[in-house]
Amino acid sequence: MKVEFTPQQNALREELRAYFGELMTPELMDECSRDMGEGGGPLWRTALKKMGADGWIGLGWPEELGGKGMSPIEQFIFVEEIMRAGYPFPFLTTESVGPQLAENGNEWHKTELVPKILAGELLISIGYSEPGAGTDLAALKTSAVRDGDEWVINGQKMWTSLAHFCDYTWLAVRTDPDAPKKHKGISMFLVPNDDPGWSCTPVNTLGDVRTNATFYDNIRVSDRNLVGELNGGWKLITSQLNRERLSLVNVGPTAVLFNKVVQWASETTLADGSRLVDEAWVQGNLARVRVGIEALKLVCYKQAWAMSEGTLDMADASVAKVYGSEFFIEAYRLLGEVVGQASMVKAHSEAGEVLQGRIERLYRTASIITFGGGTNEIQRDIISAAGLWIPRASR
Amino acid sequence: MDFGFSEQQGEVQTLARQILSEQVTPERLAAYDEFKAERFDRELWQQLAQAGLLGVALEESHGGMGFGFTELALFIEEVGRSIAPVPVIPHLVSAAAPIQRFGSSELQGRWLPGVASGDVLLTAALMEPGNEEPAAPSLTTATLDGDGYRVSGLKTCVPFARSADRILLSAAVDGGVVVLLVDPKSAGISLEDVRYSTYETQYQLTLQDVQVSAADVLAGPTAGAAVMQWLSLRTTAALCAHQLGVTDHSMRMTASYSAERKQFGVLIGTFQAVGHRAANCYIDVECLRLNTYQAASLLASEADATNEVQIAKVWAGDVGHRVSYASQHLHGGTGIDRDYPLWRYCLWARHNEMMLGGSARQLAALGARIAAGEAYCA
Numbered sequence: 160m161k162v163e164f165t166p167q168q169n170a171l172r173e174e175l176r177a178y179f180g181e182l183m184t185p186e187l188m189d190e191c192s193r194d195m196g197e198g199g200g201p202l203w204r205t206a207l208k209k210m211g212a213d214g215w216i217g218l219g220w221p222e223e224l225g226g227k228g229m230s231p232i233e234q235f236i237f238v239e240e241i242m243r244a245g246y247p248f249p250f251l252t253t254e255s256v257g258p259q260l261a262e263n264g265n266e267w268h269k270t271e272l273v274p275k276i277l278a279g280e281l282l283i284s285i286g287y288s289e290p291g292a293g294t295d296l297a298a299l300k301t302s303a304v305r306d307g308d309e310w311v312i313n314g315q316k317m318w319t320s321l322a323h324f325c326d327y328t329w330l331a332v333r334t335d336p337d338a339p340k341k342h343k344g345i346s347m348f349l350v351p352n353d354d355p356g357w358s359c360t361p362v363n364t365l366g367d368v369r370t371n372a373t374f375y376d377n378i379r380v381s382d383r384n385l386v387g388e389l390n391g392g393w394k395l396i397t398s399q400l401n402r403e404r405l406s407l408v409n410v411g412p413t414a415v416l417f418n419k420v421v422q423w424a425s426e427t428t429l430a431d432g433s434r435l436v437d438e439a440w441v442q443g444n445l446a447r448v449r450v451g452i453e454a455l456k457l458v459c460y461k462q463a464w465a466m467s468e469g470t471l472d473m474a475d476a477s478v479a480k481v482y483g484s485e486f487f488i489e490a491y492r493l494l495g496e497v498v499g500q501a502s503m504v505k506a507h508s509e510a511g512e513v514l515q516g517r518i519e520r521l522y523r524t525a526s527i528i529t530f531g532g533g534t535n536e537i538q539r540d541i542i543s544a545a546g547l548w549i550p551r552a553s554r
Numbered sequence: 555m556d557f558g559f560s561e562q563q564g565e566v567q568t569l570a571r572q573i574l575s576e577q578v579t580p581e582r583l584a585a586y587d588e589f590k591a592e593r594f595d596r597e598l599w600q601q602l603a604q605a606g607l608l609g610v611a612l613e614e615s616h617g618g619m620g621f622g623f624t625e626l627a628l629f630i631e632e633v634g635r636s637i638a639p640v641p642v643i644p645h646l647v648s649a650a651a652p653i654q655r656f657g658s659s660e661l662q663g664r665w666l667p668g669v670a671s672g673d674v675l676l677t678a679a680l681m682e683p684g685n686e687e688p689a690a691p692s693l694t695t696a697t698l699d700g701d702g703y704r705v706s707g708l709k710t711c712v713p714f715a716r717s718a719d720r721i722l723l724s725a726a727v728d729g730g731v732v733v734l735l736v737d738p739k740s741a742g743i744s745l746e747d748v749r750y751s752t753y754e755t756q757y758q759l760t761l762q763d764v765q766v767s768a769a770d771v772l773a774g775p776t777a778g779a780a781v782m783q784w785l786s787l788r789t790t791a792a793l794c795a796h797q798l799g800v801t802d803h804s805m806r807m808t809a810s811y812s813a814e815r816k817q818f819g820v821l822i823g824t825f826q827a828v829g830h831r832a833a834n835c836y837i838d839v840e841c842l843r844l845n846t847y848q849a850a851s852l853l854a855s856e857a858d859a860t861n862e863v864q865i866a867k868v869w870a871g872d873v874g875h876r877v878s879y880a881s882q883h884l885h886g887g888t889g890i891d892r893d894y895p896l897w898r899y900c901l902w903a904r905h906n907e908m909m910l911g912g913s914a915r916q917l918a919a920l921g922a923r924i925a926a927g928e929a930y931c932a
């Protein structure tokens with residue numbers, strides 16, 4: 160047991176911090192904050208291509224697939240650093256869908272799509288959720304029906320984030336309506352977002368994050384758009400969700416925010432000239448956040464370490480998701496109290512803005528990952544069953 | 555970054571768990587309830603000594619195994635898991651460890667072999683009424699007296715003070731703090747039994763002009779505060795390790811119970827509200843575990859771990875509190891029935907929560923470090 164980074168891991172962190180420090184010009188940062196941390200703008204695209212050219216995309220993929228072959232712990236350091244830098248990296252494309260195409264895809268996926276993903280030139284949105292299929296994802300209704308040697312796709316997806324600037328949608332569809340178990344009749348397709356039968360309307364959320372309702376109207380695709388086995392989609396979905404969790408509750412951005420609030424409170428004086436940070440209640444809030452960040456850091460690092468060792472425990476992965484998502488909400492509240500009224504002032508206000516209005520916005524976005532990415536209720540079910548052997552109710 | 559156990563760490567854990575789970579039964583623990591006897595199982599103590607565990611972190615030249623603080627913490631976690639009636643923390647962490655680290659070779663030779671063999675018993679007096687800061691004694695003072703010191707003052711929460719051969723304590727002197735090994739049988743010492751809810755008596759120790767010879771001085775005025783700081787961090791981390799064992803065991807007892815107990819014709823564990831409260835305990839215990847292991851691992855390599863130890867102790871306090879009440883609640887009446895083994899665990903969770911300062915005090919200390927720019931995130 161040695162709960163410290165190796166010198167090589169520390170060196171990687173420093174290399175990345177310097178790299179992203181240079182990449183994130185004020186103009187790019189401005190664009191990303193305007194795009195509500197989603198990316199998609201011209202400077203964002205240029206930066207992504209540069210990262211592709213510099214070999215920073217696909218770092219966890221095996222080298223024979225064109226990646227860097229990094230261990231999960233190194234990938235984790237990468238994710239943490241890029242998130243600290245504030246660049247909205249398209250993890251879903253590069254770390255979730257990309258490796259699956261590289262591993263389970265056909266010739267077209269491997270020779271045409273994968274190199275473009277690695278070059279930062281191809282983006283993919285995720286089409287799982289539907290109006291009637293959320294947590295119970297296997298209830299999805301969008302269908303693909305065989306017609307000659309083509310597939311005809313019809314249906315509606317909900318919350319298809321980034322779809323308005325992506326090239327393809329990684330679409331979960333029902334291919335066997337008669338399967339004895341509903342998750343056994345699902346397949347994965349790559350559907351081009353420029354197909355005439357594809358359309359998209361914006362869904363605007365509390366946190367200004369734009370997502371989409373997407374519609375699939377008699378879209379015809381061929382077998383090469385099918386990924387993996389017919390009716391074998393469920394496995395691809397669940398393994399993709401596992402990879403996604405690595406970036407959901409990353410500790411980096413909250414650590415940066417904490418440091419900035421401490422700095423701000425140390426420089427801010429009260430009417431009597433004393434520092435805000437010397438108030439007992441301020442120290443109490445800051446200490447609470449610091450204590451929570453330390454645990455999140457360790458929970459994340461342990462998960463990355465276990466992935467490197469090939470011993471990732473189901474319960475531990477759920478611990479990270481639940482703890483992280485709920486701690487963020489508490490942390491934003493405690494830090495917001497320190498910042499006071501200014502924590503409600505929006506970015507680009509004429510006056511009164513603190514830390515670029517970040518806490519104002521975080522209050523509005525924080526709920527997404529308590530129900531998204533596998534709702535916390537299900538994660539707690541997993542913890543009590545896999546971690547404590549408590550019997551589950553049948554569902 | 556390595557969260558796995560080395561072979562020797564795994565062996566220490568297995569050995570300790572084997573002896574303690576066999577020997578510490580509810581029947582044996584019941585012998586100490588209501589202060590019927592001093593909460594010290596001497597037979598078990600000898601078994602632990604024979605297995606080498608009392609010397610786990612002592613050098614081989616003193617009869618130890620030659621391992622470090624991480625292994626010692628793993629042993630203490632097992633002591634917590636079984637709530638064994640043995641004075642492992644005061645004897646090994648608060649007293650023997652600083653003697654090995656800072657004592658003269660004469661002092662080491664005099665005490666450490668007996669520490670490992672269980673022939674001598676050491677303890678420490680770390681707190682004073684209203685003062686939980688071991689490195690800053692305010693009620694206990696010493697004055698030079700020949701080569702040694704004369705000490706007067708007051709200490710509280712001293713476990714095993716009556717049976718110990720020496721009590722390690724700090725006293726304020728001109729120019730700093732001294733650390734002394736005081737014989738509880740010396741003239742001028744009086745002990746009062748203070749009855750704590752764990753049934754482990756914590757003595758109040760009054761010293762009046764007690765003479766301490768030069769041979770019993772562990773650290774002089776310039777070094778004393780740092781020595782106390784060193785052993786206080788380790789004692790705090792040890793309390794966290796003990797708490798980890800206590801809460802992990804309470805939680806697992808609760809999980810087993812919810813997989814056996816039926817109401818409304820089904821196992822209570824199948825109620826989502828029950829499963830989720832247990833899951834919350836699991837998350838809590840995992841956070842305590844990782845923070846404790848991090849603190850132990852940093853202390854083992856003599857790194858500065860002040861922030862990490864304070865953070866771990868906040869988790870020990872909070873998690874102890876939450877797991878204790880969740881366990882009681884999820885058991886219904888059974889949890890507090892004294893014929894069922896949970897209740898004693900609840901008392902130890904409380905003990906570990908409060909000793910050397912509860913969460914609020916740790917948070918205040920950490921908050922001061924944050925304000926001083928000493929606790930930024932890396």
Ligand SMILES: Cc1cc2nc3c(=O)[nH]c(=O)nc-3n(C[C@H](O)[C@H](O)[C@H](O)COP(=O)(O)OP(=O)(O)OC[C@H]3O[C@@H](n4cnc5c(N)ncnc54)[C@H](O)[C@@H]3O)c2cc1C
Pocket residue numbers: 284285286287288292293294295317318319320321364368370527530531532533534535536537
């Ligand atoms: C900003 C944003 C971006 C998103 N991006 C995408 C995307 O790119 N692609 C995509 O496919 N989806 C996306 N989603 C959808 C997201 O995955 C779903 O919101 C999530 O799966 C929850 O589904 P739901 O919203 O239908 O809630 P529901 O499933 O209806 O849940 C409502 C409540 O019921 C509870 N609940 C449900 N089942 C149980 C149970 N068994 N036990 C106890 N409680 C239960 C939930 O915990 C929740 O509190 C996004 C959502 C948002 C808000």
